[in-house]
Amino acid sequence: MKNLYIALSFVVISITVSAQNKNTKIADKLFARFEYVDAVKEYQKLIENGKADPYVYKQLADANYNMFNSAEAIKWYKKATETQQDAETYYRYAQMLKAEGKYDDANKQMKKFATAAPSDLRAKAFNENPNYIPSLLDKSKLFDVKSSEISSDKSDFGAVLYDNSLYFTSARNGARKNYGWTEEPFLDIYKADYNTDGTITNASPVRELNSKWHDGPITISADGKTAYFASESYKEKQFSPKDKKANAKYSQVYLFSATKNGDSWGTPSSLPFNDKSFSNSNPSLSRDGKTLYFTSNRPSSVGGTDIWKVAVNADGTYGEPQNLGVKVNTEGNESFPFIADDNKTLYFASSGKQGFGGLDVYQIDLTNGEATNLGKPVNTEKDDFAFTFNGSKKIGFLSTNRSGNDDIFIVNPICAVDVLIVVTNAKTGEILANASVSMLDDKKNVIATEMSNAKGEVNYKVECDRAYVVQASKDGFEGNTFAVTKSKGPKAKVDAALQPIDVIVTETEIILKPIYFEYDKSNITQEGAFELDKLVQVMKNNDKMVIMSKSHTDTRGSDKYNLTLSDRRAKSTVQYIISKGIDASRISGKGMGELEPKEVCNPCTEAQHALNRRSEFLIVK
Structure with a gap:
């Protein structure tokens, strides 16, 4: 029924006069009066009586198109297009195919439409992007939809x-x-x-x-x-x-x-x-x-x-x-x-x-x-x-x-907040392009990672009333995290100011903040990665430098177990450095277990245990 107000169809829909004949007179009159239900019945009688031709098929297809009976419209457009048709017929055929989810078949008809009407804006849009459906499916969900009792x-x-x-x-x-x-x-x-x-x-x-x-x-x-x-x-x-x-x-x-x-x-x-x-x-x-x-x-x-x-x-x-x-x-x-x-x-x-x-x-x-x-x-x-x-x-x-x-x-509407992150140099205020910016949810799951644009900007859309964390990093700068506070939006801004790397380098050691590990684990944490990036930068600036990483555990667990755990941590540290482009010959690792505790204690607090779970970096050459 809404077609009445879509097509404003009190205006007469043209009928190809040359194709009309005495057999189609009754059906054509009903079609012209927009009485499509009865018109369809009359055209179908002609088919049953062996009096069908491409004109009848097209009229049947158009009548069903106007009533949005897509399956029936497809049936008759297929018959009608066995002979040459006008451009709009191919377009309507494609629309009905899309209505049934038959996108590949719809594209075939759109190609015929675009060939017949190359200057049409719809044809130009199709030629520029014929396979646009995946991009529509990837769009963020903006609304929830449900039926109503009305x-x-x-x-x-x-x-x-x-x-x-x-x-x-x-x-x-x-x-x-x-x-x-x-x-x-x-x-x-x-x-x-x-x-x-x-x-x-x-x-x-x-x-x-x-x-x-x-x-x-x-x-x-x-x-x-x-x-x-x-x-x-x-x-x-x-x-x-x-x-x-x-x-x-x-x-x-x-x-x-x-x-x-x-x-x-x-x-x-x-x-x-x-x-x-x-x-x-x-x-x-x-x-x-x-x-x-x-x-x-x-x-x-x-x-x-x-x-x-x-x-x-x-x-x-x-x-x-x-x-x-x-x-x-x-x-x-x-x-x-x-x-x-x-x-x-x-x-x-x-x-x-x-x-x-x-x-x-x-x-x-x-x-x-x-x-x-x-x-x-x-x-x-x-x-x-x-x-x-x-x-x-x-x-x-x-x-x-x-x-x-x-x-x-x-x-x-799905409540969402548009978060604008701007990455800058904390000392100079300079915009930092090509910085890696990740959005993490409140469970530290990485939702997405993008590189900042020429303006130092990255945009993310997140849920309302939920806390998030932004992680930003760039070569030559200390990586850092920035809180995104709970908000109803519609917009929020995060100034991600990164400190230039300024590492203490002695004759024997590169002094970083402790590379802490979680209890009983050897994977590199995000906080640890930010510190290791500083080491990577120093080694890139000094291409002859050779480093040995010493990994330590706390005193919990057996000596043998702690030695094995620290060795895994040392290897994880070495692999991270190599993954950042440092040659494997320039970095080695050794697990020390609990042999060299930073905090000598018995019993130890959780904070003291954490200080003992660390990595140190000695300059070998």
């Missing part, structure tokens, strides 16, 4: 929450006659209560705004006094020119406004930029009330339907509608805009950008950004659209047909 067995979509009222569009009113496109009742605007416990109850139609035609979706001003919604031009007794073949007049989708009088809405009025030659729909009003975003196929649109905006002036007049341009719009369909509370972040649905299939939801910073796919689980291989978000309640709503019907899902 959905019915009919189409429900376009939910938007204002204060404690949820408005949405639905075909659930079974008492009204069905619309031929999907054999569902006409759409109405509904309002429900959003309760403090998160439940949604008491859904009922907004009778003052609904008509006997399609109504919705809706957007409401921040003060709750003005509503903008979509309905049909039948209300204004305005029609497109009569289609003689279909023997029908067609309504356009218009935008209407209404003002609240007490607890009810006043008489709706048509917006002045409506026109019987094109449609306007899916409004979204900015929270400052100054800009109305909407969908239209008006002249100068890039594709089938585009996202537009219009200024709402303080005196109640409107500016000239403006197209949002090719950063948002494609030759496909863009629809269902939603402008966030910050008045700059726009969410919208697109079938023309690179996505998982069908409609995907994207977001863009209108001040200076590029449109990005929201990734899974917001987007799927099916149609995902009408994404809205209430900033004060931190909850969003998504419309999707992933379950086979247009339903409303609840969206909960």
Whole structure:
């Protein structure tokens, strides 16, 4: 049902006249009237009676495409494309294949589309990055998505929450006659209560705004006094020119406004930029009330339907509608805009950008950004659209047909903090590029490691209300760790200032901070690695120097065991130095066990035991 407001399909879909004949007359008339359910039945009768041809196959495919019956559409597009077709047919075929998760087959059809329409923005995007799906799957999860109790067995979509009222569009009113496109009742605007416990109850139609035609979706001003919604031009007794073949007049989708009088809405009025030659729909009003975003196929649109905006002036007049341009719009369909509370972040649905299939939801910073796919689980291989978000309640709503019907899902943001780490020289303040920067969780697990850029920066996204640690290191500098305190975000900054290596070198020894080991273990710890990096730097600066590492244990355990343990620690130390590019002939190790304790004690404290578990570095040459 949402296709009505995606394709604005009151506009006549062209039929290839040369392929029509007396056999297809009944089916073509139903198709032209958007009565796709019955049209499919008539085309299938022709196939059963042996009167099928590529035209019939294509009409069957397009009818199923318009109803998003992807499996059936694929079946008939496969038959239709056995003969040469127009570029858009290959594109639609690819979209349906993606909707079934058949990406390799979809790419084959996209190649045909790109060959037939090389200047199309969708074709250019495909040629530049044909295998984009893995990058979409690798995107960080931004939201959790779950079904809601507000959905019915009919189409429900376009939910938007204002204060404690949820408005949405639905075909659930079974008492009204069905619309031929999907054999569902006409759409109405509904309002429900959003309760403090998160439940949604008491859904009922907004009778003052609904008509006997399609109504919705809706957007409401921040003060709750003005509503903008979509309905049909039948209300204004305005029609497109009569289609003689279909023997029908067609309504356009218009935008209407209404003002609240007490607890009810006043008489709706048509917006002045409506026109019987094109449609306007899916409004979204900015929270400052100054800009109305909407969908239209008006002249100068890039594709089938585009996202537009219009200024709402303080005196109640409107500016000239403006197209949002090719950063948002494609030759496909863009629809269902939603402008966030910050008045700059726009969410919208697109079938023309690179996505998982069908409609995907994207977001863009209108001040200076590029449109990005929201990734899974917001987007799927099916149609995902009408994404809205209430900033004060931190909850969003998504419309999707992933379950086979247009339903409303609840969206909960995953709380995340964008951490900016800047690595500098602690003495001079100089930016340090190409430093190794790791993010560790509160259990010391390394989440990721990246090199700092030319500005000394690394960015990580981490969970809210959780402590993290940043480890930074660079040749010539002492490695160090830096705490990332618990935060709800959205941003945090860590100044990772590294001290230049300044090591005490005597005639007989290189003096470092103790290279401590954990009890009964021989692996190099991160703290130990930071110290050993200093030794590596000294040896790189003095390429003739030869070092012997002496490893010691505490006094716990047997003499034999401690000698073996210290030998393992010595070997671990040597292997670490070699791994950093020092020739094996320049470093050797010897385990001393507990023969040379630094702290002579009986009994020993834990601190004294730790001091005895150490490594020392003697200059052999």
